[in-house]
Amino acid sequence: MTNSDLQKLRYPIGEYVLNPDPSADEIKKFIDTIESFPERLSKAVKDLNDEQLDTPYREGGWTIRQVVHHVADSHINGYCRFKFALTENTPAVKAYDETLWAELPEAKSAPIELSLPLLEALHKRWVVMLRAITPAGLKRKIYHSGNKTEMSVDELLGLYSWHSDHHLAHITETIKRMNW
Secondary structure: OOHHHHHHHHOOOOOOOOOOOOOHHHHHHHHHHHHHHHHHHHHHHOOOOHHHHOOEOOOOOOEHHHHHHHHHHHHHHHHHHHHHHHHOOOOEEOOOOHHHHHHOHHHHHOOHHHOHHHHHHHHHHHHHHHHOOOHHHHOOEEEEOOOOEEEEHHHHHHHHHHHHHHHHHHHHHHHHHOOO
């Protein structure tokens, strides 16, 4: 497998590119992506059996099951980051080791039916918050202690929109490649 092939498996929609000043239309698109993600994810995995769910999306990568649980973990953290940004002045948010979280027993073996409804409820609540954010609120910031950078709410929106599509593509591209 070439480096290009591996890169395509790791980043099926391309690597995240920061947009420091998204337009109102882009903000709406980011929110729409976050809103539709749980349904799109559920639809993608609904017919997969345990053997398929335990298939890595690439050699050395997470299984589809781990990806589903990772997205739930990540988006819970994301939701909280937005709430911190909107209620505190540039709060420091803690990083977490997503690789270690994905190795915990529930991430490796729990039914995905535990994370799918969690994502559905979380995203519904998240979108209510996102649609009410003012232009000034979009410019509020967090300080990410892991990468030691500040990010604004509108930048976080772009990141979590990309993150949703990124991991959904890991799953849908695996399904295509495996002819499931």
